[in-house]
Amino acid sequence: MWPPSASVALGDRSLFPTLSARAYLAHSAISPASSLVQGAVQQVMDDYARLGVEGFMPWLERREGLREALAKLIGARAQDVGLVANTTTGVSTIALSLGWRPGDVIVVLRGEFPTNVTPWQRAAELFDLRVEFLDVEDFAGSSGVGLERLEARLKAGGVRLVAVSAVQFQTGLRMPVQAMSALAHAHGAELFCDAIQAVGVLDFDVRALGVDYLAAGSHKWLMGLEGCAMLYVAPERVAGLRPNTAGWLSHEEPVSFLFAADELRYDRPIRQRADFVEVGAAPTTLLAALEVSARALLQLGTPAIEAHVHGYLDRLDAGLRERGFHSLRSDVPEQRSAILSLRLPEGAPGIDAFKAGLYERGVSATQPEGLLRMAPHWPNALGEVEFVLEAVDEVLAGASSPPK
Ligand SMILES: Cc1ncc(COP(=O)(O)O)c(C=O)c1O
The missing domain is CATH 3.90.1150.10 (Aspartate Aminotransferase, domain 1)
Incomplete structure (x- = not known):
């Protein structure tokens, strides 16, 4: 039976019977x-051990269930969620796929985890962009200085994207994502959110917050394993992306040639959906683990x-x-x-x-x-x-x- 049903309750760690730390x-x-995660990995292994290639399509199809669960956790639609290897790959994919104009400015924050800085710096080199820093410390407390500085920078012009982590990894500061996206949008910019320190534990709604793009890895608050992550793209932003990192599974009807004659083509369009980022063979065990842990979070x-x-x-x-x-x-x-x-x-x-x-x-x-x-x-x-x-x-x- 997939996904397995589980009994979960706040403050109850019976799903972690071997966890040594008290x-x-x-x-x-x-x-x-958790034992749920271990069971999911085992189930994929058992299926592939028994079925080999016949296990591929059922698990590919079950990926829709994962997409749905992750989407619910962030207030999005399943078709707006793609699956990538880690948060960094999510950031990089957007950094490589935005329709940049030379000279565009990306605003990042000094103090952020480098996941949300390095890929923007790489994109700046590749596409002739500029990365500018604001200070994360300015957003702490009630002074409002951080938002003022952001607004002033946006008003000065040229900013195409603001990249921010929903929660700062070292201090735990929860950022004013909604206010930041409202400011960005008011000045013709978009907002990218690294939400790995938020999704799964905080009430988080991408639509209410006005997030354009979001990436969140599996192994922290989503309670899955390392090596997979979600990437959300707001429906109104998908058409504007250039699929610079597409692969064989990014096309419309990507697997039809595996099952029928005369289906092998190279001109099928790249899907205009967030899942165009799923470029090739996926970590099926990790994705199954993520689905059961995401469902437990939804249950609670x-x-x-x-x-x-x-x-x-x-x-x-x-x-x-x-x-x-x-x-x-x-x-x-x-x-x-x-x-x-x-x-x-x-x-x-x-x-x-x-x-x-x-x-x-x-x-x-x-x-x-x-x-x-x-x-x-x-x-x-x-x-x-x-x-x-x-x-x-x-x-x-x-x-x-x-x-x-
Ligand atoms: C804010 C933040 N972003 C990203 C990451 C990690 O990114 P990735 O999933 O690419 O390893 C971490 C921690 O490891 C983090 O704290």
């Missing part, structure tokens, strides 16, 4: 594989997941501030995400030792840019927070070995 707070990096509902995660982080943030940590979580609720990042208190061990100490005590966190980053998802129970704080106290106290 508090897994690294979803902003890589999610652990992203508004409920988001509320759950905020509840968890409210408690954790308060506890860590009491212990002298400097929290980077915004005072403005709309700027909060599922990431809590902190600087360690005075007198704490260095970040490497601190993170290692937490890990020894059953707390898995990450440390981008020297910050302590904690990122729970739907399976994390609220009751876990006390355990995390106890582990923090022990590391701060310099305890040399974990409790038995």
Whole structure:
């Protein structure tokens, strides 16, 4: 039966029976594989082991179910979603496929994860464009400076695209995507959103936010595996793309020649759908894994997941501030995400030792840019927070070995 039915509940990690960390707070990096994900991979393997080539078409067709599930998570239509190898490939595909005019300006943000910078720089070299930076820090807090600077740059003219991450990977700052896209559109520009740190855990609606293009990899908040990602293209933008990265599966009726005589042609049009980006053989195991994890997210509902995660982080943030940590979580609720990042208190061990100490005590966190980053998802129970704080106290106290 596909997709398998699953029982999921907020705060219940019974789908992760072998996960060693007692508090897994690294979803902003890589999610652990649930038993659903493992089962999906196994199912594809079993099918290919049994059927060989006869497994190809059924799994190709099931990809529509995945597209539908991903589309629902972002408030889009299935036909506006394509599947690519990772977030970077999604960014690159759009960077190579926009109908650029020489001299066009791309606005990016200093402080962003490089996924949303490097491909724009490459496109700038190839198509004679200019990349300009604004500072991500200007968007934190209630000053409004970031939006003012963006507006001023757009008013000055020449900007074709604004590229932004929905959530900043190191600080967890949730960006004002809607305001940014409204400004971009008002000045004839478009908006690209790297949403890997948002989709799956935050309530996110591309239409309401005015996003033109979005990429999000599978292995963080979507809780799939590494090596696949979604690319969304707004319906009104598809026709404007140049399919510079098309392949044999990008054509209309791409597989008909495999099953009938006189069907082999090279002049079938490239599909004017987001899935023209699916250029060749796909990672079927990874896509099956992504479908079951996306369906679990839909079952729970992203508004409920988001509320759950905020509840968890409210408690954790308060506890860590009491212990002298400097929290980077915004005072403005709309700027909060599922990431809590902190600087360690005075007198704490260095970040490497601190993170290692937490890990020894059953707390898995990450440390981008020297910050302590904690990122729970739907399976994390609220009751876990006390355990995390106890582990923090022990590391701060310099305890040399974990409790038995
Ligand atoms: C904001 C952001 N974008 C992109 C990525 C990764 O991109 P990719 O899926 O291409 O590896 C990360 C983290 O790995 C990230 O935090």
